[in-house]
Structure formats: C-alpha cells, structure tokens
Amino acid sequence: MASNSKKSVIAAIGGNTIVMIAKCIGFFFTGSSSMLAESIHSFADVLNQSLLLIGMNKSEKSPDTEHATGYGRERFIWSLISAVGIFFLGCGVTIYHGISHLLHPTPHQDYGLWPFFILLFSLVIEGWVFYIAWKSIKIEANEKPFWAYLRKEADPSAVAVFMEDAAACFGIIIAMISIGLTSWTHETYWDAIGSIIIGVLLGIIAIWLIQRNRELLVGQRIPDQDMDKLQKILQKGFLGKVDHIRSEVIGAEQYDIQVEIEVNEHKLVETIPISLQEEYEKIQNFDDFSAFAQKLSVLSMEHLTSTIDQLETEIQKELPKTRFIDIEPN
Known part of the structure; x- marks a missing residue:
C-alpha cells in the first residue's frame, strides 16, 4: 500500500515539473497575473511533493536503539513542512501578487489562444496526476467510504498529492476563465481576481493538511x-x-x-x-x-x-x- 503512495508522489513531481515549465513559458510571453499564479502554484507543488518524497524515504528506516518504534512519524513531519510551504509560498505569494496587480493594474495585451493552449495542456497533465493519486487512495481505502478514509486514515503524503492536484485542476480552470474574461472585457482586474481565488484555494487546502498532520504528530488513536x-x-x-x-x-x-x-x-x-x-x-x-x-x-x-x-x-x-x-x- 505504501508503494502506491510513493508512486503517486513521484508521478506528481514529474507531472508538475512539466506543467511548471509550460506555465512559466506562458507567463514569460503573456505577463498574465493568473498565469504567474499558476506558475507559482506548480513550483510550490514540485517543491512540496519533493519534501513528501524525502519524508517517505526517511520513514522507511528500520527501528534502532534510539528510535525503538522506528521512524514512521518522519512522514508526518515532512508532510507538515510541505503544508506550511503551500500556505506561505503557494497561498501567500499568489494572493500578494493578485492584490498587487489589482491595486496597480497594467494595460491589457492580447496574446491570442496561446495561454489557453498552455493551460489546457497543463490541465491534461494535472488531471492524469490527480487520477493516479485518487486511484492510490481508492485502493488503500478498499471498501471503506472514500471521504471518511481520506479524512481519518489515508497516508498524509497521498492525501497531500490528491488535494494539491485537485486544487491544481480547479486553479487551471479558474485561470482560463480569468484570462478569457480579461481578453473579452479588456479589464485586467479579472486576471488579478483569478490569482486571488487560486491563492485562497491553496490556503484552505494548506490549513486542512496542517491540521491533519498536527493530529498525527500529537498522537492519534487507531480508527x-x-x-x-x-x-x-x-x-x-x-x-x-x-x-x-x-x-x-x-x-x-x-x-x-x-x-x-x-x-x-x-x-x-x-x-x-x-x-x-x-x-x-x-x-x-x-x-x-x-x-x-x-x-x-x-x-x-x-x-x-x-x-x-x-x-x-x-x-x-x-x-x-x-x-x-x-x-x-x-
């Protein structure tokens, strides 16, 4: 079961790296606030999922004289660090950039359909990674109710990937809508609003993950x-x-x-x-x-x-x- 979680984390790192590069190229050519927010989002995902992988590897160490029950909680510690990273890097920077763009708007520039092609490509990759994460948790849950298992029993590393990629898919859709409204109305505040919404979404997920890992680190009884x-x-x-x-x-x-x-x-x-x-x-x-x-x-x-x-x-x-x-x- 743990191997399924690790596969989903590795797939997420690979997929989000490709997506991050595509979004950065899109931002470089368009200067879109929503595109930058999505680029920051993907960068934060790659960084945080790398932390998850470090925690998973460390947690597999065998017990020794100093740690009689092993290193299993290493996974929770690194998952907590990852969640804090999502909050400050993903949520904080994205909202800051959106508010800054809202207060100091730039003239609208039309870049045609290229931003939409980049975001659509990103959505396909993120959707594939999200499916892998969902399937991993579904296999572990077996016949248990999926959402109840996700909330109380699932591997926090797998949950983090699932939640991050769910946010990524929603974020891309929000970015596409924001860029579309900006192109249609020639008002750049739509782009800034999209960036802020993406940041809020990341903040909610980060707080949820922080709370879940806090419960496990403090000491949670078996289900x-x-x-x-x-x-x-x-x-x-x-x-x-x-x-x-x-x-x-x-x-x-x-x-x-x-x-x-x-x-x-x-x-x-x-x-x-x-x-x-x-x-x-x-x-x-x-x-x-x-x-x-x-x-x-x-x-x-x-x-x-x-x-x-x-x-x-x-x-x-x-x-x-x-x-x-x-x-x-x-």
Missing part, C-alpha cells in the same frame, strides 16, 4: 473500526478484564498497541493442560507436593505466555497495520 476489532478479540480471550488499551498511529499503515489485562486466575487455571486429579494421586509426601507446585507454577506461566502470544498473533492477523503490540497481565 474506530480497528479499535472495535481489537476489543472483540480481547473479549474472546479468557485472560480476564481489559483494564486499559492505548493505541497510536505511529506511521503510514503502522500501529502501536499496548493492552493491560487483569488476569482471572481461576479461568486461567481451568485451561491449563494438566489433570489435577492425576497429579494429586501422585503426591505421597512433601517432596512430591513441592515438585507438583513447581510444575504447576511453570505450566501456569507457560500457559499465560502462550495465551498472550496467541492473542497478539490474532490481533496482528486481524489488524495487519499493527507493527508493535504489548499485552501486559496484571
């Missing part, structure tokens, strides 16, 4: 449906009452689960593979009793350990995202 599965598995066991469950998403498709269980000694003893009647009949003296007590103690510990191992195995089978699990008997 409700997975928590329900975990509780059902624990209730099936005979260890006893579950005192406490602590779960946390520690990376893309990575869970850390810790459980404290109050062991029911009576139920546990009943399931130990030993015949107490046969053992009792063997006792003739204190030494026999001492040997039996030691044997029962060892069997009890082995049985408890085996039962916990079976529970942990079943949990990892039902919740394959579980990377670390610890069941502590009290």
Whole structure:
C-alpha cells in the first residue's frame, strides 16, 4: 500500500515539473497575473511533493536503539513542512501578487489562444496526476467510504498529492476563465481576481493538511473500526478484564498497541493442560507436593505466555497495520 503512495508522489513531481515549465513559458510571453499564479502554484507543488518524497524515504528506516518504534512519524513531519510551504509560498505569494496587480493594474495585451493552449495542456497533465493519486487512495481505502478514509486514515503524503492536484485542476480552470474574461472585457482586474481565488484555494487546502498532520504528530488513536476489532478479540480471550488499551498511529499503515489485562486466575487455571486429579494421586509426601507446585507454577506461566502470544498473533492477523503490540497481565 505504501508503494502506491510513493508512486503517486513521484508521478506528481514529474507531472508538475512539466506543467511548471509550460506555465512559466506562458507567463514569460503573456505577463498574465493568473498565469504567474499558476506558475507559482506548480513550483510550490514540485517543491512540496519533493519534501513528501524525502519524508517517505526517511520513514522507511528500520527501528534502532534510539528510535525503538522506528521512524514512521518522519512522514508526518515532512508532510507538515510541505503544508506550511503551500500556505506561505503557494497561498501567500499568489494572493500578494493578485492584490498587487489589482491595486496597480497594467494595460491589457492580447496574446491570442496561446495561454489557453498552455493551460489546457497543463490541465491534461494535472488531471492524469490527480487520477493516479485518487486511484492510490481508492485502493488503500478498499471498501471503506472514500471521504471518511481520506479524512481519518489515508497516508498524509497521498492525501497531500490528491488535494494539491485537485486544487491544481480547479486553479487551471479558474485561470482560463480569468484570462478569457480579461481578453473579452479588456479589464485586467479579472486576471488579478483569478490569482486571488487560486491563492485562497491553496490556503484552505494548506490549513486542512496542517491540521491533519498536527493530529498525527500529537498522537492519534487507531480508527474506530480497528479499535472495535481489537476489543472483540480481547473479549474472546479468557485472560480476564481489559483494564486499559492505548493505541497510536505511529506511521503510514503502522500501529502501536499496548493492552493491560487483569488476569482471572481461576479461568486461567481451568485451561491449563494438566489433570489435577492425576497429579494429586501422585503426591505421597512433601517432596512430591513441592515438585507438583513447581510444575504447576511453570505450566501456569507457560500457559499465560502462550495465551498472550496467541492473542497478539490474532490481533496482528486481524489488524495487519499493527507493527508493535504489548499485552501486559496484571
């Protein structure tokens, strides 16, 4: 699943690089405010998606003595940096340029259909990248509701690509409308308004992504449906009452689960593979009793350990995202 996210990020970097070059050429020849806004938008996308790729690569490092649960949160940190970049570079610069152009308009110049050809070409590329990002998340979501999965469970790197390219497609359409209205009315404020709208759109997406990565960095428990599965598995066991469950998403498709269980000694003893009647009949003296007590103690510990191992195995089978699990008997 993580490989799908990485493929979508790499595809986005390649596609947006081509689009950025095309838009920059368009701005160089037309001087359009909306075209500049789209050029900045694509540059910000390439930069931010490069940061996402860095985070994905770093998050795949194996656990070590200093980071016992691995480097999964690296992905969230770099995704957060990427989102902040969208806000300041994409949103801030684009809105600033639009307002500046609105306050200090330049004379209208007609460049024919070239801006539209460039934007249409960009829309095809961005649409292809958007489809790859959508398909990646759709595969990961499986049968879960797409938007709910996107909001709460999806890899933040894949979500960032999906949201950025959705904004890119809308932004190109807005730019085409703005340039079209400017050509039709010869009023350049349409171009400036288009730039501001694109900036606001980027700002909304950036704030959403910042909030999502903040939740993951602060520490988010596993999704409700997975928590329900975990509780059902624990209730099936005979260890006893579950005192406490602590779960946390520690990376893309990575869970850390810790459980404290109050062991029911009576139920546990009943399931130990030993015949107490046969053992009792063997006792003739204190030494026999001492040997039996030691044997029962060892069997009890082995049985408890085996039962916990079976529970942990079943949990990892039902919740394959579980990377670390610890069941502590009290």
